[in-house]
Amino acid sequence: MELQLELKSQSGARRLLPSPAKLMVNTLMLLFTASCIIPLLWIGYSSLKTQAEFANNILSLPGAPQFGNYLEAIKITNMLQLSWNSTRVTLLSVIGITAISFVTGYITARLDFKGKKAMIFYYLFGMLVPIHALLVPIYLLFKNFGLADEWYTLIIPYIAFNLSLPIMLVSSYVVGIPREIEEAAAIDGLSFSGTMFRIIFPIAVPVLTTVAILQFFSCWNEFSFALVLLKDESLRTVPLGMSYFKSQHSTNYPQLMAGMVLSMLPVTLIYFTFSSRIIAGVMSGAVKG
Known part of the structure; x- marks a missing residue:
């Protein structure tokens, strides 16, 4: 025993x-x-150092916290204007991405038509193309058509280049919704568009919320298109505003890091607020697919 x-x-x-x-x-x-x-963490505590402390030892903790770096960062970058520009572009882009991905994802999940596989491959191929390889042709295209340096300039590429993943997520989610729901709606006389928006849309809210949050992060932090397509300083977004801290001969790194902390605050708050919903939406789409 x-x-x-x-x-x-x-x-x-x-x-x-x-x-x-x-x-x-x-x-x-x-x-x-x-x-x-x-x-x-390093960016956080370095933003509270003086420039001399940072130059002396970049890894040491600050002696007396310099919260004035944040006030200087707001003044130097005109952070309120940058934040407004980023918010406007990001929200409109997210609305466009969410709406288009829902309609396209529903159609690819429910309808069989000629060229469906080619369309799906086209969107999947968009995930493989590096954005930086297209910056020059897009700049020339926007310049020739007079689309550069406008308040809506960034919305066009943000929507176009962020559709692939959302469409795949929505499509895989809709596939898992029983068709009987739509058949019952059709028997009751509801049209195709009515079924899509009045029946399927409320059911797909979890995955659409995930899409919206993920694309908010992507659009808010985007730098390459904003750098190439915007020359007017009044239209610049938050990531571009970080360049204001760099002068010809030196860079004030503590103020730069204070600006970086301010630029990260919105996406950080949104992530920690909706992190569980993001994971649930992605996992539900994967399980249903």
């Missing part, structure tokens, strides 16, 4: 101990997490 108890306790201890493979995976994930968090 004692031998059996000893064997059971040993087997239980073995189960409690992680296997070498799990230990290696957990270690790698811990290192990856640290590599993401440590730079953010």
